[in-house]
Amino acid sequence: SKSMALPNVLNIVPGLGYLPLKSYQNALSTFITSGFMYLTARELYKKDLPFTGTFFVSAGVIFHLGSYVGINRYNERIKSAYRDDLIRYIEEKLP
Numbered sequence: 001s002k003s004m005a006l007p008n009v010l011n012i013v014p015g016l017g018y019l020p021l022k023s024y025q026n027a028l029s030t031f032i033t034s035g036f037m038y039l040t041a042r043e044l045y046k047k048d049l050p051f052t053g054t055f056f057v058s059a060g061v062i063f064h065l066g067s068y069v070g071i072n073r074y075n076e077r078i079k080s081a082y083r084d085d086l087i088r089y090i091e092e093k094l095p
Helices: 005-010 016-021 024-046 050-093
Strands: none
Touching: 005 016, 005 050, 016 024, 016 050, 024 050
16 A cells, blocks of 8 residues: 555655656646646735735645645545455455
8 A cells, every 4th residue: 555654744745746657647637737827826916916825825825735635535546446356366266
């Protein structure tokens, strides 16, 4: 099964947590989407639009946190499949 800690630590940078899972499309889309939202928020704060900037920061944070959920669900599916295969193998081999 995949490591649970490494993707979560790498995901401090949006999208990097998907790389150890070889989910490159999710990594790229998360990085681009979160980055766009954070950069948009920064520009809005510079233009003295705090409400709109806060909206984009909030959306970026929610999207970023959602990637943690996705990474952990993926890891859980891998662990569950490995566990099921192991149990099936043991049941077939032992009398």
